[in-house]
Amino acid sequence: MVGRPEHGSTEWYDAFRVQSMAALRRARDAAYGEGEHIGQESFMRAGEILALARAADVTPGSLVLDLCCGTGGPALYLARKTGCRVVGVDLSAQGIRLAASTARAAGLTRRVHFLVADGLRLPLAAAFDVVLLLETFLAFEDKAALLHEVAGVLCPGGRFAFTLEEGRPLSREERARMPGGDGIWLVPEDEFLPLLRSSCFRVRQLEDCTAAHADMAGRLAMMYARHQRAIAASVGASLCDETIAADVRWAELLHTRRVRKLAIVTERAA
Numbered sequence: 001m002v003g004r005p006e007h008g009s010t011e012w013y014d015a016f017r018v019q020s021m022a023a024l025r026r027a028r029d030a031a032y033g034e035g036e037h038i039g040q041e042s043f044m045r046a047g048e049i050l051a052l053a054r055a056a057d058v059t060p061g062s063l064v065l066d067l068c069c070g071t072g073g074p075a076l077y078l079a080r081k082t083g084c085r086v087v088g089v090d091l092s093a094q095g096i097r098l099a100a101s102t103a104r105a106a107g108l109t110r111r112v113h114f115l116v117a118d119g120l121r122l123p124l125a126a127a128f129d130v131v132l133l134l135e136t137f138l139a140f141e142d143k144a145a146l147l148h149e150v151a152g153v154l155c156p157g158g159r160f161a162f163t164l165e166e167g168r169p170l171s172r173e174e175r176a177r178m179p180g181g182d183g184i185w186l187v188p189e190d191e192f193l194p195l196l197r198s199s200c201f202r203v204r205q206l207e208d209c210t211a212a213h214a215d216m217a218g219r220l221a222m223m224y225a226r227h228q229r230a231i232a233a234s235v236g237a238s239l240c241d242e243t244i245a246a247d248v249r250w251a252e253l254l255h256t257r258r259v260r261k262l263a264i265v266t267e268r269a270a
């Protein structure tokens, strides 16, 4: 590989996930707490993921798209908990391989499928009752294009449920201080809500989860630091240090409410 991958990029996830699985799992189990770590790569506890899905009316009959599904933890968890069918999509071939092998091991391959695709070019028909986008809106600079793509795969009346990183765009200085800062695209609420409306989405529920996510970012940084030696032994000291620094910085941004986290459930106009 030429140079190190940018923190938070698909290439970074590929390197970090595969090489440090066992060490990471121990740190994350400790950070999320009993029963709350289900393979998610985010600041959401399992209970929050389930609550968001339920608020979007995910039921045993639902067909759900988990956009930017990572290694498939939330998709498999929701299939198990609610009985729904899920398609998970991610740009990372490595993430999708891991997700598919976990689905096979869990005996869930009849209800959960994974495929490699770009969220802005989905090779899918308008068949989904619910689309979920967990902790990844920040990766999309063009939010209108993503909303257009999501609307295109939802049934009329279908729901789009997601978390949003809300706030003014990071300044050049803030980007420089944040590992992977150049790939973070915040949006102010007063710009985003009109965009939702003009994309034919009606807001059903909006909750501020900034405090819970600030706490989680801090806990992850603390547990990565506690397991630093084992994580660094698999991925190298600099990748490990960068990951801790990123979560410390997220904790600061969220604690000070420079960035807010919103959990939003919307409905596509019929």
Ligand SMILES: C[S@@+](CC[C@H](N)C(=O)[O-])C[C@H]1O[C@@H](n2cnc3c(N)ncnc32)[C@H](O)[C@@H]1O
Residues within 6 Å of the ligand: 009, 010, 013, 039, 040, 041, 042, 067, 068, 069, 070, 071, 072, 073, 074, 089, 090, 091, 092, 095, 117, 118, 119, 120, 133, 134, 135, 136, 139
């Ligand atoms: C923070 S992880 C979140 C994973 C998952 N949603 C979860 O909660 O565990 C972000 C994921 O988004 C994926 N991603 C980023 N941009 C993407 C795009 N344009 N299309 C599809 N996946 C993308 C990355 O590869 C990565 O797996």
